[in-house]
Amino acid sequence: MPKVSHMDWDKLRIFHAVADVGSLTHAGDQLHLSQSAVSRQIRALEEALDSTLFHRHARGLILTEQGELLFEATKDMMKRLDTATARIHDSEEEIFGEIRVTTTNAFGTLWLAPRLPQLYEKYPDLKIDLMLEERVLDLPMREADVAIRMKEPSQADLIRKRLMDVHMRLYASREYLEQHGTPQDFKDLKSHRLICQSPNAHQISAGARLIRDLMTHNVQVGLTVNNYYGVLQAVRHGLGVGVLPDYLMQDYPEVVRILPDVQSSDVPVYLAYPEELRHSKRIEAFNDFVKDEIIAHRKRERAQAAE
Helix, strand or coil: CCCCCHHHHHHHHHHHHHHHHCCHHHHHHHHCCCHHHHHHHHHHHHHHHCCCCEEEECCEEEECHHHHHHHHHHHHHHHHHHHHHHHHHHHCCCCCEEEEEEECHHHHHHHHHHHHHHHHHHCCCEEEEEEECCCCCCCCCCCCCEEEECCCCCCCCEEEEEEEEECEEEEEEHHHHHHHCCCCCHHHHCCCCEEEECCCCCCCHHHHHHHHHHHHCCCCEEEEECCHHHHHHHHHCCCCEEEEEHHHHHHCCCEEEEEEEEECCCEEEEEEEEHHHCCCHHHHHHHHHHHHHHHHHHHHHHHHHHC
């Protein structure tokens, strides 16, 4: 296959826009070019590569196999350009641009997202792309910029900071306890419905061990959910006693801890980012925000414990 010369950057940029939106017209609008100009550049690129990059359909354009290969390459190029542009601006002491943050569904939904207004208030030009999934994204390969995980990252070339420890504990709503009584020991717990993560769901291993321990005392599981948000919602609405991470509870005063001697082992929470982003001002701003929120979280925790 003939190589595309270094003079064809514009054609690649136009190809990327068309592949991204699947339409010559929409790509032209984005690039401030006419549809015919975009079409000419795509045809010229196809001729240079001696390959068809798009199937033309009435509903729009669909990438061919060769087009998919080229699109993967241009996506990587655009990602690197975005990173370079952001780092150039970082070096000018400006804090703006995108930060791709990955964390678990529970921590991202229930702890991080509710606190983001404080970050945006301070840095309104930042854009956070929050990627919530249990899969550990590859930071050195730039699948994300920053990760917050419930386990120390094992990937090389990462800067990692231990933020705090969390524990899995037992919780119920005040209303539920008023109606059904507060369990004082494992024996009492047998008459309550236990709500927890599904055994086959990706979850904190310390939480899974705690659930196994409870089941050795013949505690009956009445509902399993594949994420903590579902467990929390069931607990808040009075379905039973839930196994939940302790970082949730400051934000839900209607839910209280029961059996204070029962909890999982320590679960460390780590923040990590690639070595190459060490001097990034926007990454530094995000890290400082998380650190400040953790400090405030701990202060409230101590104040609640003292009451």
